[in-house]
Amino acid sequence: MSSFGVAVQRGYVASSPEEATSVAEKLKAETGTGWFVVKAQIHAGGRGKGTVTETGSRGVVLAKGLDEVAHKAKGILGGHLVTLQTKAEGKLVSKVLIAEDVYSPGASEPKEFYMSILLDRSLGRNVIVYSPDGGMNIEDVAHNTPERIFKEVVDPLTGVNDFQCRKIAFNLGLSGNAFKEMGTFTKKLYAAYVGCDAAMFEINPVLKTSDDRVIAVDAKVTLDGNGLFRHKDYAEMRDTTEEDPIEVEASNAELNYVKLEGNVGCMVNGAGLAMATMDIIKLSGGEPSNFLDVGGTADAQRVEKAFRIILRDQSVKAILVNIFGGIVRCDRVAQGIVDAYKNIGDIKVPIIVRLQGTNATEAKQLLDASGLKVHSVITLQEAADKVKSVLA
Secondary structure, three states, X not given: OHHHOOOEOOEEEEOOHHHHHHHXXXXXXXXXXXXXXXXXXXXXXXXXXXXXXXXXOEXXXXXXXXXHHHXXXXXXXXXXXXXXXXXXXXXXXXXXEEEEOOOOOOOOOOEEEEEEEEEEXXXXXXXXXXXXXXXXXXXHHHHHOHHHOEEEEOEOOOEOOHHHHHHHHHHOOOOHXXXXXXXXXXXXXXXXXXXXXXXXXXXXXXXXXXXXXXXXXXXXEEEOHHHHHHOHHXXXXXXXXXXXXXXXXXXXXXXXXXXXXXXXXXEEOOHHHHHHHHHHHXXXXXXXXXXXXXXXXXXXXXXXXXXXXXXXXXXXXXXXXXXXXXXXXXXXXXXXXXXXXXXXXXXXOOEEEEEEXXXXXXHHHXXXXXXXXXXXXXXXXXXXXXXXXXXX
């Protein structure tokens, strides 16, 4: 955001208490700040209300001086932070952000706002969502007082107009210099959202400081992966330790994989067929354990890799392979299944295979001749019935 001119709370990342003190000293020299905010860096929101299991520390804490920075960082680093957006075991914190204090008292009281930018698919336009009640309880505001949530729809041809900036500042209750600052902030923020190919910006809080500046204090940014080829510097920021290791492995193998909480693994080509396959699994009484699209160029190696990824999930009790051979040849997929059986070893879960389309007959002959314990079906209903029977 700062590269687009958006005013932000300045800070540096640290991975140890000693480094936290070092960057805090650097930050003090640059900004003059005497207090420091120590923020856990994990891919989850609600850190301020979250708790580090091992120490009882919150995920965001205030160090009232350089001498407290190392102690505060130590209470977060290496622990598991549990928030409303994490699993029960929490997420391991390997880095903290040491940020300047921007809440110092002055001519007026600091005020927190909420602002986000995202695409409204029903309108086909970007929307700025904002509220005068920012901070840690924004979810309660949306639930209890929805009239305090405002929206501005942005015309893709003109971008954010001046009158919209004035309306946003007015609805936030600003006046004087802060009113003007909010207009500048909004325009630059929208330029950053479009310029970096983002899917979502969520700034909470946007802060009006005591000297009437407007800055982004905390943010969640989701980038559109399809646009990363234009932003190599953003792609280099990827932290795979914050992602599901199975999804990372699938991504490296160029497989479209999303982990779900179920017991039937899916291997499909095409997103639409994958959705239909998951519906069939649900109708048969099972629960899909993943979304996995091997793509239109699936060969034996990709199929074997897909099997290995699915089988890493210990909750999988059966695997349903549902391939429609258009570009991809069914016999290649069948060969991948045979190779996976031979190379992986003893696969204990039942495999139901539905191969239709290009070279489907040859594929069935290949599977039948292999002698493997594979259940071959033709229709989706047969696939559903077989899934039901193997789970019984």
